[in-house]
Amino acid sequence: MRQRWQRRNDPPPAASSDMAEGGKKRLATVAVIGGGVAGLACARRLGALGLKATVFDTGKRGPGGRASSRTWRGQLCDHASQFVTATDKDFAELLASSGAVRPFGKDGRFGTLSKANFEPLQDGVERWIGLEGMGGIVRMLAEGLDIQQDVWVPPSNGLQCSRSDGRWGITVPGPGPQGREVKWFDAAVIAHNGKCAERLTSSTPAQEVHALLRTNFACSLPRNPRPGSGRFTLNQIYSLLLEVPSGLMPASFDAAFVEDEPILRWLSSNTAKLRQGGDGEVWTALSSAPFGKQHKAPQEFLEGTPKETEVVELMLSAVERAAGLARGSLLGKVRATKLQLWGAALPITRWASRDAVDFAWSAGHRIGIAGDWLSATPARASTIEAAWLSGVRLAEHVARAAEEDAGIQLGQDGGVFIPVDADFGTAAGEAVWVTEPADEPKGKGKGRGSGKGWKGKAAKSSR
Ligand SMILES: Cc1cc2nc3c(=O)[nH]c(=O)nc-3n(C[C@H](O)[C@H](O)[C@H](O)COP(=O)(O)OP(=O)(O)OC[C@H]3O[C@@H](n4cnc5c(N)ncnc54)[C@H](O)[C@@H]3O)c2cc1C
Known part of the structure; x- marks a missing residue:
């Protein structure tokens, strides 16, 4: 049966010969969608490692996001x-x-x-x-990068995958029909989150990436979520x-x-x-x-x-x-x-991958995710530092071993979403903004369960 993404008009055949070298695929160009700290850090490291990265960022005044x-x-x-x-x-x-x-x-x-x-x-x-201001830190990270600023990659058809060679096409404003054109890259990085990222990947063949990007919005987490049922959640x-x-x-x-x-x-x-x-x-x-x-x-x-x-x-x-x-x-x-x-402020769950990496990469589809919620270190999740590390580590993986999956598998034997149990810079993991008093599960009486969050961590509440 045809997949949804296969109904699309397929893009022109790849001209790139740099994809085949000694029988091994080599990535030369990477599209990074999102110019927050994660996207900028990723593009910077990719550049330092000899790959050409182009950042697409919707920010009107400049990159940096949150x-x-x-x-x-x-x-x-x-x-x-x-x-x-x-x-x-x-x-x-x-x-x-x-x-x-x-x-x-x-x-x-x-x-x-x-x-x-x-x-x-x-x-x-x-x-x-x-x-x-914080923007000064971002400007330092953005210096010398190829950034297509004030460019919104539209969630509908903004990202497409070539059936012939698996390259990624990014729809951007340009001289083509309806004032748009498609630019092609060997690989893609999603460096933003929320509904936009979810929709952007929904019609692509990279459903393993899309599964991680599915988003909930909430200000607190259920006290006793079903193990394995976690989802990426933003407040x-x-x-x-x-x-x-x-x-x-x-x-x-x-x-x-x-x-x-x-x-x-x-x-x-x-x-x-x-x-x-x-x-x-x-x-x-x-x-x-x-x-x-x-x-x-x-x-x-x-x-x-x-x-x-x-x-x-x-x-x-x-x-x-x-x-x-x-x-x-x-x-x-x-x-x-x-x-x-x-509207997509702070992740209150983080992606804890089985491989304990700070990013996700699908080798089969040559697409990865970087962001503050992909943090193998609990205390860093939802911070600028986590975003930076995620971008850098993904870039290093892409440059080093792009043929290996990392952090991509969700569910049984894979990674899980777990509550963020620290805040940026507060002592001893005390949650101040990220987690709020936990909800009682809907329809269940008070006193149900042990009062412990998933994985035995005490469910945190703000003071
Ligand atoms: C109110 C608030 C206070 C915070 N305070 C702190 C703090 O004091 N210390 C700290 O360490 N952290 C803090 N954080 C968290 C910190 O801001 C984030 O962890 C970090 O900036 C995330 O970076 P990112 O690159 O993962 O994502 P983002 O900053 O969200 O970057 C994503 C970028 O992608 C762009 N984008 C989105 N969709 C598209 C699209 N379709 N096409 C092109 N571009 C797109 C966005 O415009 C944005 O620039 C705070 C966050 C908030 C909301």
């Missing part, structure tokens, strides 16, 4: 990632030698904020921030930028994890953190995942809607409570706000 910064009200703002941790030696060395970062959080101005009470965090974790987080007159917010801290406040998880001053001057202060507030889920709205059409007004007001009230400001004081004085929903 590790990007933006300029707003004349100031640089970290609107998603706030800092980076580096436990891998190579990543730590790269950061240290990059000139793009400085240590963060050891001056007593970073900590936890609970009901207006700020406590500096002294947990021994090494944290770094970008001198020019949703609102990011609110607010400009306030100088001196309105408390002067005791620059950045804090917010506790005991159901709506918020993070509050920081971009003005102080990134040592910027200006007439006012620009702060970032990040919501909790349950709040993101409860107020989920179409990201692209949020501006000017009643939902935007509602979410902004609720988040500003939460900032007032967390920072100990009088009720209504912020609402009346805030000069401007910018709200964004990170």
